[in-house]
Amino acid sequence: MTIGGRSYLQERVLYEYMYQRVTYSKLVLKLVVKEGNIQYKSKNSIVNDISIYNGNFPDVDNIIFKNDSFHKDGRPAEVKFLTSEFNYHKDPNYSTAFKNFLKNRGCIIVLRNNTPPKGLLEKYPIDIYELDYDDFDNFVKENHDRFLHKQIKGRSGIAHKTWLFSATKKNFYSERVQRLNGINVLPAMKSGIWCPKNLTDPNELAENDKVIFIRFSGPQSTQVAVRSYWEENKQIHPDWIIKEIWIGTVTIPLVSREQYCQRFDKKLTDPLWLDEVKAITDGKPKYWPQVFGFKINKVLEKDIFLAKAHEDLNSFVYPILFNLFIQQNAIEISDAQYISLLEWLTTYEEEVALPHLINNNENDPPQISN
Template sequence: MSKAKAFLQERVIYEYLEYRTKQEKLYLIQIFKRGKRVLSRKMFKVNMIKPIETTFPDINEMLIEGSNMIRSVEVKFLTSLFDYHKSKNYKKQYKKFREENGCIIVLKHDLLPKGLINEFDLDIYEIDIEDFRAFVIENFNRLLQKQLQNRENSFQRIWVTSQVKNFYYEYKTYPVKPAKKSGIWCPTNNLTSFDLAKDDKIIFIKFGGEYQIKQRINNHWKNHNLIYPKWKLQGLFIGRITRPIMSREEYCSMFDIDLNEPLWNDEYKHGKPKWDRVFCFEKEREIILQMGNNGISIADAYSELEDIIYPILFDVYTQQNTRELTASQYYSLLEYVSSQVSNELDSSRMLKDRIMTLMNTMRENSSDISEHSIDLENELMGIEKKYLQ
């Protein structure tokens, strides 16, 4: 089973479920019913599943023949791999999953995750392994070709990750450029070369707010189920992948670089290589946000961007993972950021107009304008530039 899991991507199980449902030939074996082990082998026909996504839960709606209950489903290779009941980052989604009588579909049942049945009398279904084997054999060449293509020439995906000092900070005495200028980055551990492909978009988000804010963000969510009010979004750097993930050895060989030469600031600082994978990107656009109290309030944005902020941006920042956005989520994020910049610009222009009117009145009434007033005028003249970097 471990070898099968290593070879197969979860996408193959999704394809199997969709294909057999369209044929009206998808049958599942119930192995747990309301938290109790089912010893007799009984098949259940699936009449409908939609849609299949990569976020938890994988399937929003499933209908089994003879039942009128539409339920959500999480798909796993093995039962033991289900861990959302223990994850703080998926607390809200897991609660909804329980309320909607969500169930699990597995390729093979092995062990129950610790504590799952104690809190949730759920149903678990197993795929008919013989039918799954038949499907893989029938479609082997196509599935293998997809896997070997490594996602090249496929649809564009959109990724989001967090900026750290290696990305944006330029040390005057360091010979190494920040990543935003060098165009190379080390992927987070949760990314594989099957994920990141040429021409994918990647968004590096700069977060901030106050010193040691990550712990405060985690604690505030844990204690209040709310976004920490001082957490800020300070900038977006949108890039396009030009070379997918490769080993450091391959990258250095490709560009004739010594293997021990520092690629990022922290490697130069510590005098030795630290990161063993590389991908290349080029800049498409950058939005620097300096409005209000040093950025956009993520707590204020939560009502409009709930599914993006938690768990996606929450996980990206607090766990330093890379996550995928749907096209809809990507455009919603850009639209919200643009609206905030626009609102700030409008307010700035109104303030500027009011003060300039006041200063014109001062000029008319007195030829002796203080040096302070002239400095103020110069400052106001640059107020829009501040938001259009």
């Protein structure tokens, strides 16, 4: 998706709204067109998870609705302010992409469902969902100053942010190095580069922002198990633990993959992460669209049982760490929350005789070697 560079309300604001609401299970969409037919009695659906890759059509890689057994693994979606702005069904440059969009039961998400473009509903059995306009309007008003500052001034003069990332996948912490087409591809903790699942604006991740990567684990603590246990008991799953924590700083602000590859003389199709190696090897190449660089400063290696942590950091474990694990989206925390976390980790270390935080200043990105 091409985003207007000069308009105040860019489509990234819609992305931010959806991510913020889905984090707290409050993203509700209204089904206004079902399989090409207008719904006069609209049905509301709650969104459980969403992954946005703006830059290409469709910009939503996967959206999962609660209690949607027909699309239980999710479906792609395209986000627009108005239904009339959707024209991929008529653009010959997107003919293959649109066919795949239909094949995968793609849907359209709009802020307002106005007049559909000619030929869309007449020819294609497509679903259209509408956002809650009043809720979005309140979200924009609440965040007006931040949006305006980002649009006009970027991050200059703004205090550094602190971000949490889930590092549960081996894409981050694996000890293996894979080689493809003469390129050694390292796990992210070694290469010092990462792609946030839900951040798309370069102003979100700036140089010297703090980043905390958390590796969750536990013998029975899959995301489904952790979510179900909370819903049934309103308690943290007893086997859900933190295995490792990496604390670092941003060295390369968030940029597009194209910008990163140009800067470091890489081909756009060179794999940057381990899962890209697997996708290419399997004949289904898929490339993450954004990159930021980071340096690891400290590592904490010890099992931390989150049920116990919830007693001391209840508002931090739930909903913050809970949503970080379930949604796998980057989450910004305040300075006060960051300090509370560090203070608690220090206390926890003393109570259970944890090893001291390991200093590591040898991880300067990028380290993708040829």
